Amino acid sequence: MSKILIRGAKVLGGEPQDVLIDGGTIAAVGAGLSAGGAEVVEADGKVLLPGLVDLHTHLREPGREDSETVLTGTRAAASGGYTTVFAMANTFPVADTAGVVEQVWRLGQEHGYCDVQPIGAVTVGLEGKKLAELGAMHESAAGVTVFSDDGKCVHDAVIMRRALEYVKAFGGVVAQHAQEPRLTEGAEMNEGIVSAELGLGGWPAVAEESIIARDVLLADHVGSRVHICHLSTAGSVEIVRWAKSRGIAVTAEVTPHHLLLTDELVRTYNPVYKVNPPLRTERDVMALREALADGTIDIVATDHAPHPHEDKDCEWAAAAMGMVGLETALSVVQETMVDTGLLDWAGVADRMSVKPAQIGQATGHGRPVSAGEPANLTLVDTAYRGLVEPAGFASRSRNTPYEGRELPGRVTHTWLRGKATLVDGKLT
């Protein structure tokens, strides 16, 4: 592997520096480094971050290769500046056995665009009844440490308790999709002023908050750690804040779309805005931003959820829930957190790389940009502003809520252990 000199990059948004990559490792960081024989990338004031880590991606393979595959999903990830994605377990078949998680992991290795760390299902078939073989998935080649029934809530309190306890044996963590099922029967959008007018089934905030409250108390009781997926309400923020103040081992994620979009958009009945959990209110959006800034919410995770066109080109009730997010996440975070002054680039690196890598135990990712560290890096042109054009996505699916919206920031380069996966905005 050749040497690369990134010249004049603002490392974590700081003063411009040169970064020399040798093989898979950062060889040196400093001012006026000599190129030697290295290939030179003129960063020209762009921001250099550790490669992004997404704790919540749906790659759809196996089973729904019409919407995404490990290949197209990891290419989308590299385009968005990611060097690791955690692949959710709700595939067909469900990733509830060592065999399925190893297959997904191996596909990621073969394609080489991005490390793929499979998430194992908590329960067999995501049915919430019987624990999947969590230990076997952990001991497999995939080395699963994060378990989730995402898409469904582990709603049975006893099953959740057992799962939280069981994974302690090998340092695992359960990532909960907090959705009380009875309170969300027939739910189609956030329950409130807009749902009342539109006549769409209400999805109350309390359906999320009650599960989070239960689970932080369970985690406290059994001395486990718990991770909350896609936290979406101001009330959830309050509960997590309270739990952290009590020393409970809880971490939480927020999606880019919940940092930017509100349920007012549902007035168009355009299913591109249909997502689980649903878009909430302006008040929730502001609370989520504040919580991400003050660390109550630990990380940004995309919940990248590809769907084929026909599953969105229909009436609201018939549409699938979810949005693609890998290729727009950093832009949305810049728009909502950096350009608003809530977070600096070091903060972005922390929320989108360092912390997610820690929660998911992604070795070699989310490391400091300094000599001797693995060369997992992302270069961002933060001065750029442009319209989101889904036609240019590397993802197989186009179900983005940002089509035609102007957003800041563009990832120009991504390096995975020193190998460029994205150069000048083009996949290698």
Added chain:
Amino acid sequence: MQRHLISAADLTRDDAVLILDTAEEMARVADRPIKKLPTLRGRTIVNLFFEDSTRTRISFEAAEKRLSADVINFTAKGSSVSKGESLKDTAQTLEAMGVDAVVIRHGASGAPYRLANSGWIDAVVVNAGDGTHQHPTQALLDAFTMRRRLIGPDAGLGQDLDGKRITLVGDVLHSRVARSNVDLLHTLGAEVTLVAPPTLLPVGIETWPCEVSYDLDSTLPKSDAVMMLRVQRERMNAAFFPTEREYSRRYGLDGDRMARMPEHAIVMHPGPMVRGMEITAEVADSDRCTVVEQVANGVSIRMAVLYLLLGGNEPAVTHPRTEEK
């Protein structure tokens, strides 16, 4: 007026009064020996019904035929829809057959809005009821009935419902009729009160332009019209209320309650009625109950809406009158 009729909230006061006035003209046609106008001759209207609704479909069909339109009835049962065809493909298939307007009834809230605004088809879209969202022609026929009864067919021309006190009682949560009526009656200047058990009122109702009460008895003396909404017995099983009898006792309209209404006040119901549940036979069959009248008015209103959306600049009635001579 907008190109489509999707929501009662899309109508301005002047739009709504124009529709009511036009319906009044259409109603006169119904009194003639030949009840047909040539206005929409050569135009094709499809009644695209994804939900069973015999009365609404027949009402639209009668309106379309009286305007001399060519009518295609499409019901989802036994059609390609039941084999998994999408709304988009169904609509495009029908439009390819040269349809000028689509009257759509659909179980999904927002389906007519999607049909009108997704670039799928060019035809005019009329919402004949979508999910728990809107049923604008129902609200129009209700307003028409109120104006005729409370002001008068002729005296009402050009008038709105300024200051009229209208009470809607029942399952507001699941009712597209309630949503449409609140929007339209507010636009027409009426004062609306919704009465229901708290379980059957949506969260978020506080922004609606109306009052909300849990107490029927105190509202009745202050009502010029009381509209009873249908309450499905199944709601009981989802714990919206304990029993049918308790619902009836607290929110049903019987003779005693009707006696508390002002003498001029009317009782309305969009149908189909659940006798013994929200309304007793005594009330349903009384002179003050306008249920049958509402059905007749429904045809006039739908004629007016289709005429105004499709008829262009041709006068609706003047022309045919001369022709008939």
